[in-house]
Every structure is written in C-alpha cells, then in structure tokens.
Amino acid sequence: MIVTFWNGRSSPALPVVGNIARMESAIQFTNEDSWMEGGIRVLYVDDEPALLEITRIFLEKTGEFRVDTSISAKDALENHSIPSYDAIVSDYQMPEIDGIAFLKIIRDQFGSIPFILFTGRGREEVVIAAINNGADFYLQKGGDPKAQFAELTHKIRQVVLRKQAEASSRESESRFQQLVEQAPFPITLNRLDGSILFTNKKFLDIIGWTSEEAPNLKNWEKLAFPDTKFMVEQLNDWKKRVAIAINEGRTIEPITLPIREKSGEERIVEFSSVLFRDNVLIIGYDMTERIRAEKALKENAEKYRALVETSPDIIWEIDTQGIFRYVSPQIQTIMGYAPEEIIGRSIIDMIPEDERPYAIQEMKRVFSKGGPLPLFQVPVRHRDGHTLLFEIRPSLSEIPGNVEGYRGVAVDITERKNAEDALKRSEEKYRALVETSRDIVWEIDSKGTFRYVSPGVFTITGYTPEELLGKSLLEFVSEDRRADLMQELTRYGSLKRTQTPIEIHVHHRDGRVLTIEIRPALTETHDEMEEFRGIAVDITERKNTEEALKKSEEKYRALVETSPDIIWEIDREGKFQYVSPQVRAIMGFTPEELLGRSIADMVPEEIRPFMMREMGRMFSMEGTIAPFEVPTRHHDGHEMVIEIRPALTGTGDQREGFRGVAVDITERKRAEKAIMDANRQLKILGGITRHDILNKTTMVRGYLDLARMEVTNPGTAGLLENVESGLLAIQSQIEFTRLYENLGAKAPRWLSLDSVIPFSQVPESITLDADVMGVEVFADLMLDRVFSNLLDNSVRHGKHVKEIRVSSRQNGKDLVVVWEDNGIGIPTGNKEKIFERGFGENTGFGLFLAREILSLTGIGMKETGEEGHGARFEIQVPNGGFRVS
Structure with missing residues (x-):
C-alpha cells in the first residue's frame, strides 16, 4: 500500500510506504511557484536611493531573490502590485507615510504578506509598534554591511518560508480531509487513549456498521472485538506502543488483529499508526485475502516441496552458467551425493570426462532453443564411479524478458535403457529365430487375413510370404476343415486363454495335402473381433509316423496279448x-x-x-x-x-x-531232468560196459602175444596181426564213446586260443607259428581237442609238412581263426567228407569230433585249402562269441 499527499499543483510530495512511518513529516507542502519562476520576489521601500541600490545588489547576488525598489510607501502602493510579492522590506523613517503606517495599510489591504522593518532607528517603542501591527521581523541598519545583508537575506528567506508553510498547512488540512474521506483503506484519527476523533467511510465498511448504527463509534472496539479480554489486552498493548514511540522517538510498530464484521465474518486487518499533532493517525489494511493467499501459497509451497522432496526423480535448478542452485534430496538415493555436495558445482562436473564433449553439445542444442525445451538424454557419473543415463526434462527459469537459468526433472533411465537395449537384442534374436524357424510364424487380423507370415512358409507350403499377405487363412485350408477352424478360433477368443493346438489340412503348392498344427494366441480384441498370432507346424510326417506307430502298436499289442x-x-x-x-x-x-x-x-x-x-x-x-x-x-x-x-x-x-x-519252462525242466536221469544211467552203464570190454580186449591181446610166440607159420602170424588190428579198432571206438559222452557235459567258458594250441605235441621237424595272442572264444572245454586233431591231421596226412601257421582275422562281425600247413592238401572231392564220422584211413573220428565240439557254441569249421598247396581250415566264430584284448 502506498499513500501519497501532494498540494495538487505540482509533482507528488514524499510518499509513505507500508506502515506510513513518520506521516507527519510526509504531510508537508511547498509553494514552489516563486522559485520555479525565478526566485523570491521582494519589494524594498526606502527614501534613500543609494541604499535601495546597494540592498538590491546584495540580495540578487545570492540568486534566490528578484528585488524591486520604491522611493516611498506611497510610490509603492501606487506603482507596484503588492500581492505579487513574496515579502516587503521597508524603512521606518520615510516622508508622508512611515514604515509603521505602511505596515498597517499592507495588513488592512493585502493580508499577511511577510513584512520586515529595516531601519536605522532602534528605539524600543518602534520595535513594539512594529510587532503589534503584524511585522514579521525587525532588523536594525548599521554595522558590517556583509553581515547585515546576510542577516537580511536570512530573515527574508525565513519569513517567506514560514508564511508559505502556514498557507500550505491550511490548504493541506482541507486536502487531507478530502483524501482521508476518499481513501480506499480505513483511516482513523485517534486520541492517545485510543478514542476516535475521526474516521472515514472505509473504516465503517470494513467493520460492517454505519455511523447511524454506531454513533461516534464510541463502542467500536466492542463491535469489532466480541472477546472483551482480548479487546482490553490489545488496546493496552497499543497504548504501550504509542507511549514508547513518544518517549523514545520511535515509529509505532504495526499490529495485525482479527476483526469481527457485523455479519459475523472475521477479517484480518493490519493497523499502522503515526503520531500526528498530539494525536495518532491510524491506517488499516485489510489483510484477509492476502493472508488467505499467503496461507494457500504456503500450503502450496509445502505441498510442492513435499512433492519435490519425495519425488522418485531428481528436481534441479541451475543458473545460466550451469551452476546448481537447487537439487532435491533424491539425488543421494540415485547418485550417492548429498544435495549440499552438488549445490554450487557445475553440471559438467557430473558428466564422465569422455562423455563431456557430446553432453556439452547436446545441452547447447537444447538450451539455445526458445519456448518449450525438448527432452534430451545425458550420461552422468555416480559417486562410486559407475555411469548412469538420465533423461532431462528442462524448462526455462525466467522473469519477463530475462532468462535466469533452467530448472527441471532428471529421470534415471539407466534400467529402462538397459531393458530397452536388452529388448532390442531380444527382438533381434527372436526375429532371427522367427526368420530362420522351420515352422511358420503368422499373424492374422479379425477377418482372418494374413498380416505377417515368416519365410518358413515357403519350405512347408511352397508359397512365399508375399503371396499370402493380404489373403485369408481359409483360402489355404481344405473345405472340410474351414468351419471347424472358425469354430475353434471363436472358442479361443471367448475363453481368452491358451487351448490345445488345432489341426487343419492345407494344400501344398504342388497339390499335396499337408497336416498343419496351429497354435494360436489371442493378441487384441476390437469391437468383439479377435486378432491372433501363433505358430503353424508341419506335422504331416509326424501324423504318418503316429499312424504307422498306431498300427504297429495294435499289431504288437495283438502279438503280446496272444x-x-x-x-x-x-x-x-x-x-x-x-x-x-x-x-x-x-x-x-x-x-x-x-x-x-x-x-x-x-x-x-x-x-x-x-x-x-x-x-x-x-x-x-x-x-x-x-x-x-x-x-x-x-x-x-x-x-x-x-x-x-x-x-x-x-x-x-x-x-x-x-x-x-x-x-x-516247468514241463521242459521236467523233461530235462528225465533226460539227465536217463543220461546218468546210460553213462553209468556205458562206463561199466567200456570197462569190461577194455578188460576183455586187453586179455585177448595178451593171448595174441603168447600165440605169436608159439606160431611159426607165416600165414598164421598174419592172421594174428589182423585179429590184433580189429582189437585196436574196438579199443579206439570204445575211447571215442567216452569222449563223445563228455561232449557238452560242462558249461562253455571263455578260453584263450593261445592256451589251447598244442605246442608240446608238435614234432621237432615241424615249426608251428601261432599269432592269436589276446584272442578269446566262448567254447566248450574240449576246445583243445579240436586243435590236437588238426595237428594230428597235418602230421598224419600232410606227408611232408614242415610249417604250420595259426592266425585270426575279423570278417564283418565274425572272427575267422585259420589253421594252415604246407603239406599236400586235401583233395577237392574230400573237403566235406573229411568231417564225416569214420572217413579216412585211421579211426575217422578226429575231424568229426572237432566240428561237433565247435558246434556246441555255434562255431563252424570248413576246409578251404588248395590241393597240392597244403590244408587250410577256417574256424568261423560268430559275433558275441569272441573277444579281443
């Protein structure tokens, strides 16, 4: 609030601001007309021309005065416009009309124009007469001219100013009354005890009472302050303030009080008081709206401060040089710095050195723009050294026409950026997977029209993606499955969740019918129209395999169950x-x-x-x-x-x-037991029989030896030899039955070939070379008999055998063991006959027995040599019946 008083004719005088401190000094007015127009106008009247001239010169020399002179009072009254002068200086002793008479005329005709009596007479009665008739000052001539004229100058200036002040005071009182009445704020003039001398209409308005309702406002305090105790306390406090101001020359401190209106509404008024001519001038200012606004502003400030300080992001403000003026507390959580560590530092300090050129360029680009500033991203350094990425959302901090700096929000988007980068990499990876997938990745709109088809469609159906885009899925589905497909998709849309895959038949470009498994997923719903994306897998081969497997299962189930x-x-x-x-x-x-x-x-x-x-x-x-x-x-x-x-x-x-x-195998085991029992009995019988026969043949041979000693006839001796030969054959056959009886009597075992070769039985004339070290075969324990018979065959029938070689080799999954010599060999026609029982020149049981022993574990034997180049026997051991270490 500003209150200004002026005299209405020139520029405003001293303003009073706020609590109108020292209002008394402000209510001053100056008549500036004389000075504005050339100084103080003085009329000097004296009957001595020389003194007139010298006085004029002295006064005008100061630059403050414009002096007119007159030789007599009569001349002055007749030839000068008396009211136009600011002051009159007159001699006392003059012809016709002396100075006192001249003073009386001036006072009678022209009022209170300042009048100074400047005379050489210093009689007391003259001074008294001058004062009694209204002279403003009396000055005696004589003495030092310089001091005398300086005194005159001072007296003129003093009297003019005083008269002007009195005139202005009278005028100001009128104007002040008018100003108070028209003031837009309540004003009262109070006695020192607080009672009201005068009040303006605005004061009545603010308390809601009229002058008729509250005559003379004697009880205005009771109207404004219903609480009597509070009223008394405040009135006493105001009186103390006034007393202190009077005694110590201080300004009366303003006081803010709640005032109750007639309507009951409370208003807050600030009262400013100033001492004014033994009274107190009080001006009130209705603070209600301002206090409400301040309260709302404070609440808003507190609210926004709370929002700023609890914001998950960093609120910041910098000046035009990039120096931080404010940083919200969240910076400590996000960057590890306390706000106090950041305020006063440059924003550039927060950016990693290698990123600063880019960041500075980016900030220049953004901050150089007018109007709304765009978002931008900038890397910053955490307290522990790792780099964060911020999204800066700036705005100008300005007063009209002048940018003071920038403020805004810094959002930590490090995780978001990492997530975006990861998502981008994921999208690239999955796009590559989609593009290279052997299956078909597809997307259709609510009408079933293809919006995307992956390249895998060409491999499966022979159609390119471009040929399918914009076409309906149903065009490629066999007619018998179209309705089912639409029904299934509708069911998918209504359930809003994943269901079992849908199988459909589609036509390949070449006409073949394919079985495709569709795995759809609902993507969006617009106006009850569903959109889908999913995967289509060619399961034609799988379905064929499943069908074959089903048939196989049925077949084998039938086999199992029957x-x-x-x-x-x-x-x-x-x-x-x-x-x-x-x-x-x-x-x-x-x-x-x-x-x-x-x-x-x-x-x-x-x-x-x-x-x-x-x-x-x-x-x-x-x-x-x-x-x-x-x-x-x-x-x-x-x-x-x-x-x-x-x-x-x-x-x-x-x-x-x-x-x-x-x-x-219950019956088989019973049969086996019966056979075993029978074999055991036969074995016992065979053993007894062989024992008795061998005893008898031995006895017969003994008698033959005795008979040969007695016989001298060569013919008879030959007959005895034939008898002995028959006995030896009988003994050999009896021995064969013993061996054959033991054939397979014990379980087969893994036998090393190197251990069953009959090295000790080889004659000195023959060399046997066996390369079968580490070779084992699963065979009957009589395997050594096989190789003994082969050696006997080479020695007995090879005629000139000098070398025998035993070796082994794999033939496919089987093992072939070879026995070969350098004898005469086996005639082509006898290659199988030699394995028959009784064939040959001796007993005929050797090779027959060898093949039987091998056959017990599935091993075969044949002769493959070339006649004339030695015998060659190949023993064929089946897979699983041998092992080589």
Whole structure:
C-alpha cells in the first residue's frame, strides 16, 4: 500500500510506504511557484536611493531573490502590485507615510504578506509598534554591511518560508480531509487513549456498521472485538506502543488483529499508526485475502516441496552458467551425493570426462532453443564411479524478458535403457529365430487375413510370404476343415486363454495335402473381433509316423496279448507296471492282481534277497542280459519254473526298469531232468560196459602175444596181426564213446586260443607259428581237442609238412581263426567228407569230433585249402562269441 499527499499543483510530495512511518513529516507542502519562476520576489521601500541600490545588489547576488525598489510607501502602493510579492522590506523613517503606517495599510489591504522593518532607528517603542501591527521581523541598519545583508537575506528567506508553510498547512488540512474521506483503506484519527476523533467511510465498511448504527463509534472496539479480554489486552498493548514511540522517538510498530464484521465474518486487518499533532493517525489494511493467499501459497509451497522432496526423480535448478542452485534430496538415493555436495558445482562436473564433449553439445542444442525445451538424454557419473543415463526434462527459469537459468526433472533411465537395449537384442534374436524357424510364424487380423507370415512358409507350403499377405487363412485350408477352424478360433477368443493346438489340412503348392498344427494366441480384441498370432507346424510326417506307430502298436499289442508267454514290465523298485493276459492261463493270476505288486512276491521267500541283488546288478549292466530261471508258484500253490528273458528300459543314468518275456519252462525242466536221469544211467552203464570190454580186449591181446610166440607159420602170424588190428579198432571206438559222452557235459567258458594250441605235441621237424595272442572264444572245454586233431591231421596226412601257421582275422562281425600247413592238401572231392564220422584211413573220428565240439557254441569249421598247396581250415566264430584284448 502506498499513500501519497501532494498540494495538487505540482509533482507528488514524499510518499509513505507500508506502515506510513513518520506521516507527519510526509504531510508537508511547498509553494514552489516563486522559485520555479525565478526566485523570491521582494519589494524594498526606502527614501534613500543609494541604499535601495546597494540592498538590491546584495540580495540578487545570492540568486534566490528578484528585488524591486520604491522611493516611498506611497510610490509603492501606487506603482507596484503588492500581492505579487513574496515579502516587503521597508524603512521606518520615510516622508508622508512611515514604515509603521505602511505596515498597517499592507495588513488592512493585502493580508499577511511577510513584512520586515529595516531601519536605522532602534528605539524600543518602534520595535513594539512594529510587532503589534503584524511585522514579521525587525532588523536594525548599521554595522558590517556583509553581515547585515546576510542577516537580511536570512530573515527574508525565513519569513517567506514560514508564511508559505502556514498557507500550505491550511490548504493541506482541507486536502487531507478530502483524501482521508476518499481513501480506499480505513483511516482513523485517534486520541492517545485510543478514542476516535475521526474516521472515514472505509473504516465503517470494513467493520460492517454505519455511523447511524454506531454513533461516534464510541463502542467500536466492542463491535469489532466480541472477546472483551482480548479487546482490553490489545488496546493496552497499543497504548504501550504509542507511549514508547513518544518517549523514545520511535515509529509505532504495526499490529495485525482479527476483526469481527457485523455479519459475523472475521477479517484480518493490519493497523499502522503515526503520531500526528498530539494525536495518532491510524491506517488499516485489510489483510484477509492476502493472508488467505499467503496461507494457500504456503500450503502450496509445502505441498510442492513435499512433492519435490519425495519425488522418485531428481528436481534441479541451475543458473545460466550451469551452476546448481537447487537439487532435491533424491539425488543421494540415485547418485550417492548429498544435495549440499552438488549445490554450487557445475553440471559438467557430473558428466564422465569422455562423455563431456557430446553432453556439452547436446545441452547447447537444447538450451539455445526458445519456448518449450525438448527432452534430451545425458550420461552422468555416480559417486562410486559407475555411469548412469538420465533423461532431462528442462524448462526455462525466467522473469519477463530475462532468462535466469533452467530448472527441471532428471529421470534415471539407466534400467529402462538397459531393458530397452536388452529388448532390442531380444527382438533381434527372436526375429532371427522367427526368420530362420522351420515352422511358420503368422499373424492374422479379425477377418482372418494374413498380416505377417515368416519365410518358413515357403519350405512347408511352397508359397512365399508375399503371396499370402493380404489373403485369408481359409483360402489355404481344405473345405472340410474351414468351419471347424472358425469354430475353434471363436472358442479361443471367448475363453481368452491358451487351448490345445488345432489341426487343419492345407494344400501344398504342388497339390499335396499337408497336416498343419496351429497354435494360436489371442493378441487384441476390437469391437468383439479377435486378432491372433501363433505358430503353424508341419506335422504331416509326424501324423504318418503316429499312424504307422498306431498300427504297429495294435499289431504288437495283438502279438503280446496272444503270445503263449507272459509279457511283463517292472519299474526300478521291481513293481509290475504291465502284465499280459497270458499270465492267467500260465500262473492263474489276473493282470490286475499283479499290477503294483513286487516281482519278488512271485518267488520263494528264501531266494528273494538274492533276486533283488541280481536285479540291482543287472541295472548297472550294459548290453544284452542273459536269460535266467526262477522258481515260482502258481495261484493254486503248485511249483513252477519260469525262464526270465529281461531287457533294461531307459538309457544311461535314466534307467526306468525292466521289460521282457516270462516263459513257463516247468514241463521242459521236467523233461530235462528225465533226460539227465536217463543220461546218468546210460553213462553209468556205458562206463561199466567200456570197462569190461577194455578188460576183455586187453586179455585177448595178451593171448595174441603168447600165440605169436608159439606160431611159426607165416600165414598164421598174419592172421594174428589182423585179429590184433580189429582189437585196436574196438579199443579206439570204445575211447571215442567216452569222449563223445563228455561232449557238452560242462558249461562253455571263455578260453584263450593261445592256451589251447598244442605246442608240446608238435614234432621237432615241424615249426608251428601261432599269432592269436589276446584272442578269446566262448567254447566248450574240449576246445583243445579240436586243435590236437588238426595237428594230428597235418602230421598224419600232410606227408611232408614242415610249417604250420595259426592266425585270426575279423570278417564283418565274425572272427575267422585259420589253421594252415604246407603239406599236400586235401583233395577237392574230400573237403566235406573229411568231417564225416569214420572217413579216412585211421579211426575217422578226429575231424568229426572237432566240428561237433565247435558246434556246441555255434562255431563252424570248413576246409578251404588248395590241393597240392597244403590244408587250410577256417574256424568261423560268430559275433558275441569272441573277444579281443
């Protein structure tokens, strides 16, 4: 609020601001007319011309005065415009009209024009007469001219100013009254005790009362302050303030009080007081709206400060040089710096050195723009040294026409940027996957029209993506599946979740029908129209394979379920997972009775631990597992023998269990036992018979030896030789029966070839070279007999054999062991006959027995040599029947 008083004719006088301090000094007015127009106009009247001239010169020399002179009072009254002068200086002793008479005329006719009596007479009665008639000053002539005229100058100036002040005061009072009445703020003039002498209309307006309702406002305090105690306290406080101002020459401090209007509404008024002519001038200022605004502003400031200080982002302000003037507390969380560490530093300090050229260029680009500033990104350095990326959202900080700096928000987008980069890399990766996928990645709109098809469509259907874009999916689906496809897609859209894939038939470009599996996913819904994207997989081969597998399963299921043996499967714990129906016919159990039960339950209790250990051992085995026999019981309790032919299920560390065939060998075992019993009896009988026959032949040969000693006839001696030859044949055949009887009597074993070659039986004239070290074959324990017979054949029938060589080689999956010599060889026509029983010049049992021994474990033998170039026997060992270390 500014209150200004002026005299209405020139520029405003001293303004009073705020609490109108020292208003009394402000209510001053000056008549500036004389000075503005050339100084103070003075009329000097004296009957001595020389004194008139010298006085004029002295006064005008100061530059403040413009002096007119007159030789007498009469001349002055007749020839000069008395009212136009600011002051009159007159001598006392003059002809016709003296100075006192002249003073009386001036006062009677022209009022209070300043009048100074300047005379050489210093009589007391003259001075009294001058004062009594209204002279302003009396000055005696004589003495030092310089001092006298200086005194005169001072007196003129003083009296003029005083008169002007009095005139102005009268005028100002009128104008002040008018100003107070018209003032837009409440004004009162109060006595020192607080009672009101005068108030303007605005004061009445602010308390809501009229002068008629509150005559003389004697009780205005009670109207404005319903709380009597509060009113008394405030009035006493105001009086103390006034007393201090009077005693100490201070300004009265303003006071702000709540005032109750007539309507009951409370208003806040600031009262400023100033001492004014033994009273107190009080001016009120209605602060209600301002205080409300200040309160709202404060609340807003607090709200925005809270928003700034709790913002997850950094609020900042810099000057035009880039120096931080404010940083919000969040900078500590995001960058590790306290706000105090940043304020006063340059924004450039926060940017990594290698990034500064780019950042400075970017900031210049942004800050050089007018109007709204664009967003930009800039790297910054965290306190611990790692780099962050900020998105800067700036705005100008300005007063009209002048940019003071910039303020804005700094958002840490490091994670977002990393995520965007990761997403971009992911998009590139998945785009590459999509573009190189053997399957078809597709997208259709709500009408089923292709919006995207991956290149894989060409490999599968023969169509390029460009040929399909803009066309309907239904065009490529066989007619019998179109309705089903639309129904399935509609169901997908209504369920809003992933369902099982859809199989459709489509036509290849060359006309073939393909089976395609569609895996759709709902992407968007607009006005109940669904849009889909998904993958289409060519499952034609899979469907064909599944169909073939189904047929195969049906075939093998039929085989399993009609097999005369039991097909079974157990898990790692030995519990049945499957048992074929034949179990009922063989063992009397239904499959349902066995499912979930342990296989150990099917064997006698005493061998269960052994069986479980064997199963554990077999779990770690590789390759084929040999069949084994287990005793068991029928459902009705009778004993049975089952041959188990198992195979492991699963692979490597993922063994799942066993499956296989269970064959009822109970009858076979009974037959085998009967045969074994019969063989045992025959063996006993054969042994007794061989023993008796050999004893008899030995006895006969003894008698033959005695007879040869007695016979001298050559003919008779020849007959005796023939008898002995027959006896030797009988002995050889008896020995063969013993050997043949032992054939297969013991289980085959792995035998080293190097250990069964008869090195000790080779004659000194023959060299035997065997290259079979490390070779083992699975054969009968009589394998050494095979090689002894081969050696006997080479020695007995090779005629001139000097070298024998034994070697081995693989032939496909089999092993071929070769026995060859450098004798006369075997005639072509006898190559098979030599293996027949009884063929040859000797007993005829050697090679026959050798082939029989080998055949027990599936090993074959044949002669492949060339007649005249030595014999060559090849022993063929099948896969699995040999091993080489």
